[in-house]
Amino acid sequence: MSGNILEVAGVTKVFGGLTAVNDVTMNIPERSIVSVIGPNGAGKTTFFNMITGIYEPTRGTIRLAGRELVGLRPDQVTEAGIARTFQNIRLFSTMTSEENIMVGRHSRLKSGFLDAVLRTKKFHDGEQEARDAARIMLDFVGLGKWRSELATNLPYGDQRKLEIARALATTPKLILLDEPAAGMNPRETEDLKALIRRVRDELGVTVCLIEHDMRLVMTLSEHITVLDYGTKIAEGKPHQVRNDPRVMEAYLGRGAAAGDYGKEERPHA
Amino acid sequence: MTAALQQKPRASAPDRTILLVLFFIVTSAFLLVSHNGDLLGQMGPVGTALKNPIVEALMVSLFLANILFAYLWKAAPWARALVSVGSLLFVLPAAGREDTSLLDLSIQIMIFAALALGLNIVVGLAGLLDLGYVAFFAVGAYTWGIVGSPRFAEILKYFGENPGGTNSGTLAIGLVLTAVTAASMLYISRLTARTAPTAATTWSFRLASVGVVAGVILTVRALLVLLAPQADGLANGLNAGFFWLFLALSIFAAAAVGVLIGLPVLKLKGDYLAIITLGLGEVIRVLANNLDLYSAGSQGITPIKSASVPWFDAAAGALGFAPDQYYLLFLYALVLVMIGLILTVNVRLDRSRIGRAWIAIRDDEVAAQAMGVPLMQTKLIAFATGASFAGVMGMIFAAKQQFISPESFVLNQSIAILSMVILGGMGSFPGVILGAAVVTLLNLRILPGLGEATANISWIPQQANPGQLQRLIFGAILVAMMLLRPEGLLPNRRRQLELHHDDNQEDESAQGNAGALGTASGDVYSAGYAPAKEDDKAGGSR
Numbered sequence: 171m172s173g174n175i176l177e178v179a180g181v182t183k184v185f186g187g188l189t190a191v192n193d194v195t196m197n198i199p200e201r202s203i204v205s206v207i208g209p210n211g212a213g214k215t216t217f218f219n220m221i222t223g224i225y226e227p228t229r230g231t232i233r234l235a236g237r238e239l240v241g242l243r244p245d246q247v248t249e250a251g252i253a254r255t256f257q258n259i260r261l262f263s264t265m266t267s268e269e270n271i272m273v274g275r276h277s278r279l280k281s282g283f284l285d286a287v288l289r290t291k292k293f294h295d296g297e298q299e300a301r302d303a304a305r306i307m308l309d310f311v312g313l314g315k316w317r318s319e320l321a322t323n324l325p326y327g328d329q330r331k332l333e334i335a336r337a338l339a340t341t342p343k344l345i346l347l348d349e350p351a352a353g354m355n356p357r358e359t360e361d362l363k364a365l366i367r368r369v370r371d372e373l374g375v376t377v378c379l380i381e382h383d384m385r386l387v388m389t390l391s392e393h394i395t396v397l398d399y400g401t402k403i404a405e406g407k408p409h410q411v412r413n414d415p416r417v418m419e420a421y422l423g424r425g426a427a428a429g430d431y432g433k434e435e436r437p438h439a
Numbered sequence: 440m441t442a443a444l445q446q447k448p449r450a451s452a453p454d455r456t457i458l459l460v461l462f463f464i465v466t467s468a469f470l471l472v473s474h475n476g477d478l479l480g481q482m483g484p485v486g487t488a489l490k491n492p493i494v495e496a497l498m499v500s501l502f503l504a505n506i507l508f509a510y511l512w513k514a515a516p517w518a519r520a521l522v523s524v525g526s527l528l529f530v531l532p533a534a535g536r537e538d539t540s541l542l543d544l545s546i547q548i549m550i551f552a553a554l555a556l557g558l559n560i561v562v563g564l565a566g567l568l569d570l571g572y573v574a575f576f577a578v579g580a581y582t583w584g585i586v587g588s589p590r591f592a593e594i595l596k597y598f599g600e601n602p603g604g605t606n607s608g609t610l611a612i613g614l615v616l617t618a619v620t621a622a623s624m625l626y627i628s629r630l631t632a633r634t635a636p637t638a639a640t641t642w643s644f645r646l647a648s649v650g651v652v653a654g655v656i657l658t659v660r661a662l663l664v665l666l667a668p669q670a671d672g673l674a675n676g677l678n679a680g681f682f683w684l685f686l687a688l689s690i691f692a693a694a695a696v697g698v699l700i701g702l703p704v705l706k707l708k709g710d711y712l713a714i715i716t717l718g719l720g721e722v723i724r725v726l727a728n729n730l731d732l733y734s735a736g737s738q739g740i741t742p743i744k745s746a747s748v749p750w751f752d753a754a755a756g757a758l759g760f761a762p763d764q765y766y767l768l769f770l771y772a773l774v775l776v777m778i779g780l781i782l783t784v785n786v787r788l789d790r791s792r793i794g795r796a797w798i799a800i801r802d803d804e805v806a807a808q809a810m811g812v813p814l815m816q817t818k819l820i821a822f823a824t825g826a827s828f829a830g831v832m833g834m835i836f837a838a839k840q841q842f843i844s845p846e847s848f849v850l851n852q853s854i855a856i857l858s859m860v861i862l863g864g865m866g867s868f869p870g871v872i873l874g875a876a877v878v879t880l881l882n883l884r885i886l887p888g889l890g891e892a893t894a895n896i897s898w899i900p901q902q903a904n905p906g907q908l909q910r911l912i913f914g915a916i917l918v919a920m921m922l923l924r925p926e927g928l929l930p931n932r933r934r935q936l937e938l939h940h941d942d943n944q945e946d947e948s949a950q951g952n953a954g955a956l957g958t959a960s961g962d963v964y965s966a967g968y969a970p971a972k973e974d975d976k977a978g979g980s981r
Contacts, residue, residue: 222809241635248811249633260806262799264933273799277811279792283820286791287784296792340811 175200175344175376176221176252181230183216183400190216192400193230198344198393203370203377205387207411208397209420214380215257217397218346222254223247235343249277253337254346257380259329261321267332268317271304274339307335310373311365327358331365338373345369347379351386359383363390388412396420456514459505463522466502467530473498474538492888499541500880502526503548507876510869527775532768536760542767544883546839549774550832552875553781555859556868557828560785562857563866563931564794565821566801567705568713570853571720575826577727577848578696579689579833584843585733586685587676587744597732598660599667605660613657620650675744682746686834693830694823696723701822705815708804720853728845739844743837745770770839777835781828785868788824797821798933855882862920864927873928881913 176198183191191213198204206214219225221232223244232239234250242250253274262270279300285293308314311331316324324332330350337345347366351359363386369375381387387394387408394411396404398420404411411417472478473495479486488494509522535542554576561569585591598605624647627640666673677685704715727734734740745766752765760768788794796817799807808814837843855878863874890906893899905912920928 224805224809238635241637243813244805244808245811245813246633248809254809256806256809260803260809262802262806264802265795265798269795269798273795273807273812274810276792276796276799281792283788283793283824286788286793289787293791300792336810 173200174198175235176378177231177233178221179231179233181217181220181227181232183213183220183225184228190400191220191227191397194395194397194400194402196395196402196405198376198378201370201374201376202392203366203379203390204393204395205391206378206380206395206397207382207384207387211399212397212420213400214397215348216400218254218348218380221247221346222252245277248340248342251341251343252346253340253342253344255330255333255337255348255350257348257352259333261329261333261336263320263322265321266318267308267313267321267324267335268301268304270321270332270336271307271339272300274307274336275300275303276340278341303339307339310338310368311335327354327361330354330362334365334369338369338375342375344376344378347377347381349380349382351381351383359386362386366390452513454514455508455512456518459508459512459514459518459522462508463505463525466498466505467526469498470502470530470534471537474534474541476537491892493885493892496880496884496888499544499884502530503876503880507873532758532771535768535771536758536764539764539767542764542771543839544879546767546771546774546835547883548876548879549778550836550839551856551859551879552872553774553778553828553832554856555863555871555875556778556781556785557825557832558856559825559860559866559868559871560788560797560828561821561825562860563871564789564801565797565818567818567821568709568716569822569825570713570717570850570857571700571723572716572825572829572856573848573850573852574700574720574723575693575697575829576833576836576852577723577845578693578826579830580837580843580847581727581734581740581833582689582692582830583682583685583834584740584743584837586681587679587838588740588742589675590733590735590740591676592670592674594732595663595667595670595673598663599670602664602667603660605664607661607665609657610661610665613654613659613661615654616650617654617658620647620654623647624651677744679744679746682744682838686831689830689834690827691830693833694827697823697826698819701819705818705822717850717853721850724845724848724850727848734845737845739842739846740837741842743841743843745838745841767839770835774832774835777831782868782872784824789868793817793820858917862917862927864930866931866933867927867929870927870929870931877928881916882909886912 174197176196178194178196180193180195181191182189182193194213194217196206206217208214216225220227221239223239223242223246227240230240234247234252237250239247239250239252262273265273279296281290281293281296284290285296305314305317308317311334313324313328313331313335316328316332321329321332334345334347334350350366351362354362366377366379367390370377379387379391389408391408394405394408395402396411396414396417398416403416403420404414406414469489473489479490482489489498503526505526506523509519509526512519531541531545535545554572557575558569558572561567561572585594624644627644627647631640700716700719704712704719707715728737730736746769747765748769751769751772752762755765755768756762796807796812799810799812800814800817804814836847840847856875859874859878860871861874862878863872864870886905886909889912890904890909893905899905901907924930
């Protein structure tokens with residue numbers, strides 16, 4: 171193992187009396203594809219929100235390549251090298267695809283207020299760089315033809331891809347995808363799977379995803395962490411997790427895990 | 440749905456060069472004639488008709504429409520340049536020479552246009568609803584109003600009589616305190632740019648900011664006391680030469696107040712932000728009302744100086760202006776230059792990293808922050824930029840009116856500026872300028888003209904006299920506009936497309952879902968999978 175890009179140790183988030191995430195430890199190896207799964211309400215998105223700085227953990231540490239992230243603002247986390255997409259698509263709806271991605275370059279451009287007003291060379295260089303980045307990213311996810319189209323006018327699956335392109339434009343070390351396949355048909359999901367592999371293989375970006383589509387998770391991930399009621403109940407390689415009785419219990423209920431479910435079904439078959 | 444941001448093809452629009460030039464010549468002639476008292480006197484009944492206030496208001500409006508048409512119509516570049524430059528630089532001043540109220544009106548329109556452009560950055564681009572915008576206008580107005588009038592001598596006299604232990608030592612302490620605390624604030628903000636803030640950095644930053652305020656107060660107080668012996672020499676305020684220094688200072692002061700107000704306020708969103716800015720706007724007005732020593736309270740400050748530029752006055756004299764008109768012509772020229780600058784700054788910021796960040800924040804704050812846009816800093820820049828435009832225009836307003844009192848900076852003014860922005864088209868620069876022109880013309884010329892013209896018509900009952908119902912007519916126009924054209928007179932391309940996009944979707948749903956499968960519409964979820972409802976309450980805690 172070459173080392174972990176992200177090391178999350180004992181993070182806990184308490185909302186009032188509710189412990190949404192309880193003492194979760196998770197390491198993400200560099201250049202890997204890992205998944206976080208769990209039933210609805212297991213605390214997966216809360217976990218993502220803590221990594222990206224939207225929530226501050228009640229306890230615990232989060233380190234990106236050795237650098238402590240707890241306490242940083244979301245934009246500082248992005249600058250440090252973590253990008254994300256959202257479960258419910260959050261594109262800038264009044265902007266074109268290209269402009270959406272150019273916003274993704276925000277933290278990498280250094281031209282300031284006076285540069286913009288005086289149109290300095292720094293400003294022009296920055297704009298050119300952002301436009302180039304937008305073109306490269308759009309081509310990378312296969313949305314080149316939508317360059318000057320408003321983001322809201324894109325087909326649903328393409329909006330998901332645009333969100334990924336926008337996140338990649340921040341040149342992250344790690345990208346967090348929150349249910350990227352939600353609402354996609356099987357063909358779009360296959361496309362997405364190929365895209366996620368290319369993100370890792372061609373751009374060298376580590377990928378961590380939350381996903382409910384088990385086929386996608388099992389075929390794509392190298393490592394899976396399972397959350398239930400805010401606690402980590404299992405982790406390991408896909409086949410290990412698939413056969414873990416606690417995971418089956420969390421997903422299907424106690425009886426099913428013990429095999430009662432099948433017995434009940436038999437008479438009807 | 441193709442090529443969304445390309446403008447509609449204008450190739451089909453007919454070339455209107457001739458019409459534009461004709462319109463310019465006719466309206467200019469009418470404007471020049473109708474504002475020439477001697478000529479009107481010789482013209483008999485026609486002259487009387489032209490003197491009618493509503494006809495006069497119409498003449499002015501039609502004339503100003505020249506500039507709008509030069510912008511909108513497809514015409515040869517030379518014609519557009521001729522019409523806009525000719526209108527603003529030749530015809531308007533020429534007519535204003537005969538009737539100074541015309542110059543006054545033009546300056547007022549441009550002041551409001553600049554205010555609307557400033558508020559447009561805050562509301563239209565960054566999406567922060569600010570109902571206390573006029574406070575920054577007040578800051579600019581009082582910055583010059585206090586020092587450019589006899590008020591300054593009275594303040595100096597007061598401090599001369601009540602030095603309160605202040606001496607040159609205080610000045611040194613004040614300067615050192617300001618420098619040290621400001622430097623430490625800079626240092627702390629550098630420190631926390633890349634690492635998480637700790638309790639120590641947070642509190643030392645707050646302490647330092649208190650120190651800066653204290654340092655500035657000490658410095659200003661010491662300066663006032665040290666200047667006190669000069670009070671008699673400054674009986675009419677500072678030398679007009681300081682006008683230029685204070686022009687820069689008013690920009691800076693308003694921006695600083697924008698940051699000060701913005702720091703605690705901008706953590707809130709939407710309705711909360713609107714209410715708290717409304718409150719702080721009122722605070723500034725009440726301060727102006729109650730700080731009698733500095734602002735003369737509700738009496739107001741008068742007379743306020745304007746700058747006098749010898750060569751400009753000489754030129755104005757050569758062109759046949761009366762000496763008491765020099766300052767108006769000068770302010771007219773100044774405000775033209777200023778609005779040109781402000782417009783340039785606006786356009787350039789809009790198409791830059793910062794402009795994109797503002798629009799991103801307006802569209803989706805959480806996503807913007809996740810893309811690396813620092814919310815607080817970006818919103819503060821919007822607030823400060825908008826405030827600085829208001830500051831400089833406040834100063835020009837003070838110099839034009841020669842009188843300011845808290846009455847000029849009431850909540851209604853903030854609302855009026857907001858209505859200009861919305862009426863013209865949020866986020867659209869030509870739109871908000873047009874909005875400012877329309878609202879100002881309505882309020883200062885057309886509606887009063889209508890009232891005056893109908894005041895003596897016997898068959899209109901007193902209660903229904905348009906003169907009495909100006910606000911009602913204005914309100915009805917606003918309501919009608921919002922119903923018929925919610926995107927504004929000259930809408931921003933983005934907003935128009937957004938509204939159109941919604942329209943398209945409504946159309947589809949009206950026809951049932953027949954079309955929904957074929958169109959690649961954004962919000963149609965493909966069936967068969969219900970996404971988990973794990974609540975994404977992002978952004979709430981910060």
